Amino acid sequence: MINSFSPAPGLGNRHIQTVFSRFHRASPWVATGCRWFNMPDGDRLALHFPSPLRDDPSCPLVLILHGLGGSVESPYVQGLMEVLPNYHFQVAVMHFRGCGGVPNRLPRAYHSGDSEDPRWLVNELKKEFPLTPIALVGFSLGGNVVLKMLGEDGGCGQVAAGVAISAPMDLHACSRYINTGLSHLYERHLIGELRQSLLNKAKDPQIAAALPDLNYRSHFADFRHFDSAFTAPLHGFRDVDDYYTRASSKPLLKDIRTPTLIINAIDDPFICPSAIPASSELSSTVELAVSERGGHVGFIGGSVWNPSYWLEKKIPHFLGSVVGLPKEVQQEDSLSQVLESH
Template structure:
């Protein structure tokens, strides 16, 4: 119920978002929706949505409003093809496309305005964020901390859960949205995807076998899941990072709760509240548990 309420019924009002388009190194683009604190701020939070989400989803807008009300600027990232305008290339977004997050970080750094950058990711965006932090790269000194919420840390495990009967409505909706986008891609790239290919897509795994893996340089869906699951990158995260996965998240299996890693980790903190569903945390006055924890966590860096 919390997952459905937050996904379909929750409304967030009085948030202004200003869109700018960022050109990427490969000539594609990302649409970024900016929200600003009422007072000038040197602190910014970059937010990444989940599978088939966007910056206009309530969980993104709720977080953005809470942050701007607390003195932070916000840049809500629309991953490729998720802003309402189809991206230019055959490729789109996926759970491990950290190069796009790096492009946004570079853009924010070039503004030379912010001394503190925080990262927040939900679901697929949370996996992307954790992978980004744990990859072998030198993080900008301005990046102070991160929060990842409802994260499928082991992608194959999460897929297994989504294919179970209990999640059939969610899986059907995700698959339907993805296929509609793929049909639009087909109009621009008829030589890369055929009607027969699209007809073969019966499950989310089929979609990743036929499109996601092939469009992004992976052998197949299982190779994509293996290379992009953030679980294998958690041990090398060096900045303070809070991971919140609800115990009753029906999208996550046991492998998505890295209890053993977090117990020994110096900078990764795992919270497993009993309730919250999948990005379905809610609270009084339209102020969710994860929004409260976000402010509490990043306020420690002021």
């Protein structure tokens, strides 16, 4: 399916789409509270929310999973977190282990197939808010985690709906693709952030003793070297190829039984086009929205002087169609679309 996104004039380039929001929305603007959840293995997860959560079946909870090196302060998270309450959704953001500037307690961290942590958190939230539907929205790495989790759970999970944006569904292909051309610049930036995160963790002598040598530069040459040295051994994979195979969500898409939306752009500098699934690789509950342009977690329309963030309409519309929006919200939204079209 080709989605309805069209880039703003002057913002059609895939790299501009990818980085524009970091300059246009350089500072976080949605304040949040934070709650820490202690996990069975002795580690902990942070949950951020702009308003206290409550058990309310008329206000579903949207749990957002950020991308690699992201956090509640990422512009794409801030934007979605701001608009979702307008559609009568509650919203919360899960920080993967060690993200948000606070090192986690164990040598392990998180990875592209880390579905156990959000599954555990969803189950904890359902114990506290049993009447509240929960939807998952994941960006980039977080999107792959959402899809993998929904595929593993089939129809037996606690999630009412899922959305994945710019997800690297085939890690083998995407690890090669991001190591080519200008995409390699993003790779270098992300690996630099990962190395700094490990250096912060290594201030704890016990954790430092369990990590490979952080001064061995070859470990940080590209994602394949990094994942071979750190991700695979620290998270129980046999090697990097075993990690890429078992963590990729694409083979599991046919097993998803939860209403799910996948959003990707063909020109994404992070995602190999071959990683985007064909319709035949999806279950009947999965909707695929692919555009020619949009970059990586970009999808910026409108104009340069008055940009509009298409994801911040598309995602609430889809979630509302699954879990239901109040009639007055649907009417207000329909009116705003009519006004925008003129």
